[in-house]
Amino acid sequence: MTHVPVCIVGGGPVGMMLALQLSGFGVPCVLVNADADSQQQPRGNTHNARTMEIYRRFGLAAALRKLGLPSDYPTDVAYLTRLNGWELTRVVMPSEKEKMKAVRNAAVTDQIVEPLLRCNQMYVERYVLEHLRTLADVRLRFGWQCIGWTEAGEQVEVEIEEAGTGRREKFTCSYLVGCDGGQSFVRRKLGIHYSGEATHANKAYLSGAMVSTRIRIPRFTSRFPHKLGWQTWTLNAELRSNIISLNGDDEILMMSQLPSIDDQPDDQLIGQRLISAAGEDLDFSLIGHWKWIPGRALVADSYGRGRVLLAGDAVHLFTPTGGFGMNTGVSDTTNLAWKLAAVIQGWGGPALLPSYEIECRPIGLRNTGTARLYTNNVGKLEIPAEIEEDSPRGAAIREQIGHAAQDFREEFASIGIQLGARYDGSPIIVSDGAQPPPDHPFIYIPSGIPGGRAPHAWLPDRTSLFDHFGRGFTLLVMTGARADGSTVAKAAADRRIPLKLLKIDLPEVRDLYGADFALIRPDQHIAWRGNALPEDMPRILATVVGH
Numbered sequence: 001m002t003h004v005p006v007c008i009v010g011g012g013p014v015g016m017m018l019a020l021q022l023s024g025f026g027v028p029c030v031l032v033n034a035d036a037d038s039q040q041q042p043r044g045n046t047h048n049a050r051t052m053e054i055y056r057r058f059g060l061a062a063a064l065r066k067l068g069l070p071s072d073y074p075t076d077v078a079y080l081t082r083l084n085g086w087e088l089t090r091v092v093m094p095s096e097k098e099k100m101k102a103v104r105n106a107a108v109t110d111q112i113v114e115p116l117l118r119c120n121q122m123y124v125e126r127y128v129l130e131h132l133r134t135l136a137d138v139r140l141r142f143g144w145q146c147i148g149w150t151e152a153g154e155q156v157e158v159e160i161e162e163a164g165t166g167r168r169e170k171f172t173c174s175y176l177v178g179c180d181g182g183q184s185f186v187r188r189k190l191g192i193h194y195s196g197e198a199t200h201a202n203k204a205y206l207s208g209a210m211v212s213t214r215i216r217i218p219r220f221t222s223r224f225p226h227k228l229g230w231q232t233w234t235l236n237a238e239l240r241s242n243i244i245s246l247n248g249d250d251e252i253l254m255m256s257q258l259p260s261i262d263d264q265p266d267d268q269l270i271g272q273r274l275i276s277a278a279g280e281d282l283d284f285s286l287i288g289h290w291k292w293i294p295g296r297a298l299v300a301d302s303y304g305r306g307r308v309l310l311a312g313d314a315v316h317l318f319t320p321t322g323g324f325g326m327n328t329g330v331s332d333t334t335n336l337a338w339k340l341a342a343v344i345q346g347w348g349g350p351a352l353l354p355s356y357e358i359e360c361r362p363i364g365l366r367n368t369g370t371a372r373l374y375t376n377n378v379g380k381l382e383i384p385a386e387i388e389e390d391s392p393r394g395a396a397i398r399e400q401i402g403h404a405a406q407d408f409r410e411e412f413a414s415i416g417i418q419l420g421a422r423y424d425g426s427p428i429i430v431s432d433g434a435q436p437p438p439d440h441p442f443i444y445i446p447s448g449i450p451g452g453r454a455p456h457a458w459l460p461d462r463t464s465l466f467d468h469f470g471r472g473f474t475l476l477v478m479t480g481a482r483a484d485g486s487t488v489a490k491a492a493a494d495r496r497i498p499l500k501l502l503k504i505d506l507p508e509v510r511d512l513y514g515a516d517f518a519l520i521r522p523d524q525h526i527a528w529r530g531n532a533l534p535e536d537m538p539r540i541l542a543t544v545v546g547h
Contacts, residue, residue: 001030001139001169001171002171002172003155003171003172003173004028004029004030004139004171004172004173005022005027005028005029005173005174005175005340005344006018006022006027006028006029006030006173006174006175006176006177006340006344007029007030007032007146007149007156007158007171007173007175007176007177008029008030008031008032008176008177008179009032009146009176009177009178009179009180009185009186010032010033010178010179010180010181010184010186010312010314011031011032011033011035011038011129011140011142011179012033012039012125012179012181012312012313013121013124013125013128013312013326013329013330014179014311014312014313014326014329014330014332014333015031015033015177015179015180015312016031016038016125016128016129016132017054017128017329017330017333017334018177018179018311018333018336018337019031019132019135019138020058020128020131020132020135020138021054021058021333021334021337021338022137022138022337022340022341023132023135023137023138024057024058024337024471025337025338025341025345025471025522026137026341026345027137027337027340027341027344027345028137028138028139029137029138029139030138030139030140030141030171030173031132031138031139031140031141031142032141032144032145032146032160033140033141033142033143033144034143034144034145034163035142035143036142036143036163036164037129037142038122038125038126038128038129039121039122039125040122040126041122041214041288041290042120042121042122042212042214042244042246042253043120043121043122043290043326044120044121044320044323044325044326045118045119045120045121045230045231045244045253045323046116046117046118046323046326046327047064047116047117047119047124047326047327048116048323048324048327048417048418049112049113049114049115049116049415049418049419050327050330050331050418050419050421050453051326051327051330051331052064052113052114052115052116052117053113053114053466053524054330054334055114056113056114056464056466056467057466060127060128060131061114063127064117064119064124064127065096065100065117065119067119067123067124067127068118068119068120068123068246068247068248069096069118069119069230069245069247069248070096070248071095071096071097072095072096072097073095073096073230073245073248074092074093074094074095074227074229074230075093075094075095075096075118075229075230076090076091076092076093076227076229076230076231077090077091077093077229077230077231077232077233077409077412078090078091078226078227078228078229078231078232078233079232079233079235079401079402079405080226080232080233080234080235081234081235081236081279081387081388081398082234082236082276082277082278082279082388083224083226083228083232083234083243083277083278083279083280084224084225084278084279084280085234085236085279085388086388086398087226088235088398088401088402088405089401089402089403089405089406090229091229091405091406091408091409091412093229093230093412096117096118099115099116100115102115103115104462106458107458108457108458108506108508109446109455109456109457109458109508109512110456110458111419111444111446111455111456112456113456113464113466116413116418118230120244120246120253121326129142141160141169143162143163143164144160144161144162144163144169145160145161145163146158146159146160146180146185146186147159147160147161147168148189149176149189149308151306151307151308154174154307155172155173155174155307156172156173156174156175156176156307156308157170157171157172158170158171158172158173158176174307174344175307175308175309175340175343175344176307176308176309177304177308177309177310177311177336177340178190178304178308178309178310178311178314179310179311179312179314179329179333180314181312181313181314182313182314182317184310184313184314186308186310186314187300187310187314187315190302190304190305190308190310192300192301192302192304192305192310193300193301194298194299194300194301194317195298195299195300195301196296196297196298196299196368197295197296197297197298197372198293198295198296198297198298198317208257208258208260208261208293208294209257209258209260209261209262209263209291209292209293210255210256210257210258210291210292210293210294211255211256211257211258211265211270211289211290211291211292212253212254212255212289212290212292213253213254213255213256213265213270213274213286213287213288213289213290214246214251214252214253214286214287214288215251215252215253215254215274215284215285215286215287216250216251216284216285216287217250217251217252217282217283217284218250218283219250220245220249220250220251220252221245221248221249221250224278228243228245229245230244230245231243231244231245231412232244232245233405234277235381235383235387235401235405236383236387236388237383237384237385237387237388238276239256239273239276239277240256240257240383241254241255241256241273241277242254242255242256243255243277251287254270254273254274254277256270256273256277258291261293264291265289265290265291267286270286270289271284271286292320294319294320294321294375295319295372295375295376295379296317296318296319296368296372297317297318297319297368297369297371297372298316298317298368299315299316299361299364299365299368300314300315300316300361300364302357303315303356303357303360303361304356304357309336309353309356311329311332311333311336312326312328312329312332312333313325313329315332315361315364316328316329316364316367316368317368318367318368318371319371319372319374319375320371321371321372321374321375321378321411322370322371322374322411322414322417324367324368324370324371324414324417325371327418328363328364328367328368331360331363331421332360332364334523334524335356335359335360335523336356336360337523338472338521338522338523339352339353339355339356339546340353341522342545342546343546345496346496347495347496347497347498347545348545348546349542349545349546349547350546350547351427351428351546351547352428352545352546353546354546355426355427355428355546358423358425358426358427359423359426363421366417366421366439367417370414370417370441374408374411377407377408378408378411381401381404381405383401384397387401410441410442413442414441414442415442415443415444416439416440416441416442416443416444417441418444419444419453420437420439420440420443420444420445420452420453421452421453422436422439422451422452423451423452423525424436424451425451426451427543427546428527428543428544428545428546429450429451429525429526429527429528429544430450430527430528430540430543430544431450431451432449432450432528432529432530434449434514435449436449436451436452437449437452446512447514448512448513448514448515448518448526448529449514449526449529450526450527450528450529451525451526452525452526453524453525453526454466454469454518454520454524454525454526455509455512455513457506457508457509457512459506460506465504465509466524468502469500469502469520469524470498470499470500470502470522471498471522472497472498472499472500472522473492473497473498473499473500473519473520473521473522473527473544474499474500474501474502474519474520475488475489475499475500475501475502475517475518475519475520476502476504476509476513476517476518476519476520477501477502477503477504477516477517478503478504478509478510478513478515478516478517479503479504479505479506479507479510480510480516481516481517482516482532483517483532483533484501484503485501485517485533486501487533487537488501488519488533488537488541489501491537491538491541492541494538495538495541495542495545497541497545513526513529514529515529515530515531516530516531516532517529517530517531517532517533519540519544521544527544528540528544
């Protein structure tokens with residue numbers, strides 16, 4: 001290599017998604033990752049509805065839904081005293097098969113294009129990496145580490161080193177993006193720090209230090225009296241644990257708290273905890289442990305400087321409650337990818353890349369704060385010693401704890417967090433003065449007001465409206481509009497802005513958007529709307545691409 005438009009440092013889910021989207025915009029990139037392969041340790045298990053929409057854009061959603069759990073496996077969250085003990089309560093959630101049946105029968109204006117997917121990141125990362133290997137404009141340097149860079153004028157000079165041989169390579173890029181996690185080399189070299197809360201004290205569950213352990217147990221899902229869920233909590237006075245089914249059969253991920261922040265995972269300790277959570281002896285094998293710190297709500301003070309930018313855990317660290325971390329990182333890349341493409345291809349203006357931080361950092365603050373709130377709520381739940389008594393007192397306590405656990409149900413959905421991100425106040429959004437809907441983690445109200453996600457609709461042929469958006473901008477022209485949009489298409493062509501005209505003959509869509517015209521950005525957010533095409537439409541186009 002001598003020059004590549006974008007160098008991505010970090011080949012986790014965020015780095016891979018950025019590479020995938022840049023390729024979709026026709027921008028070559030190199031993806032540098034210290035490990036020689038995708039991570040094969042279980043981590044996040046939730047790919048939310050917004051993330052799945054992005055996978056759908058690139059034709060991957062259907063294949064990803066075949067990974068991990070069987071299609072008929074329930075995604076319930078069960079709360080038990082022990083796996084062979086009393087059931088306290090259950091958050092009933094549909095299987096993959098049931099979710100997709102609901103999509104096929106959904107109303108015209110239903111907003112769920114791709115339902116949330118419960119599938120461990122390690123399975124998805126492996127699939128996406130194999131897909132990236134088929135893309136000619138994505139150069140993979142797995143097993144290589146970025147050891148330095150220098151920003152020089154209109155390019156960045158990068159040096160990488162191969163782990164096994166020490167061989168080095170130098171090349172230049174127009175932009176470098178650090179997607180290299182919480183200990184980001186890129187962020188630290190920039191001198192950018194996190195701000196926020198990072199609680200370490202072992203005061204309650206989901207504080208101090210936690211350990212996740214991948215375990216194989218023959219016939220795990222069929223050996224206990226209660227139907228286990230995708231996620232099963234055990235709550236008793238001796239131990240709290242959270243068990244997640246990885247493959248719907250014999251592999252699980254168990255999370256429990258370490259005695260102190262300084263302790264390390266220990267096979268004997270974890271084995272004892274597994275047997276305690278089960279309430280009986282088990283045959284099992286421990287595959288691996290991973291220590292992590294809960295309770296964090298940290299956001300970087302800046303999302304980059306000059307030609308070096310940051311995304312994912314490099315700019316926000318989450319407690320895992322709610323499953324927001326990886327999904328917020330994917331949201332970062334969806335915002336950033338088209339802006340990088342626009343600037344590299346010459347149709348983006350000087351205000352475009354600075355808008356990345358302006359739009360995404362408030363979402364990082366919002367999402368980390370909500371996840372921490374969920375963690376605090378779970379940690380405060382007190383478990384009386386009598387919860388396992390076979391007595392009226394024990395039964396009353398179990399009923400009380402079960403009722404309290406139902407208050408956590410929205411942690412496993414949070415549709416407002418998934419679809420409700422808005423970029424109000426952004427310099428590249430043309431406001432029409434309308435009041436946006438309230439921001440609520442549990443509620444999503446579709447709205448045509450510029451700044452939010454474009455409202456969705458199912459078309460008469462049961463394709464998604466989103467399936468018809470262009471890779472660049474899309475101008476929706478509703479039935480009855482007094483112009484066909486051709487003047488906008490010409491103005492966009494004059495500026496080399498990719499734009500597709502999409503005529504919609506559905507009154508339901510007109511009602512959703514509240515206007516005859518709506519200009520949709522490449523990331524599916526609304527940039528402008530109106531009932532007429534103003535004479536200064538070229539100025540509006542210039543604004544939304546950062547001029």
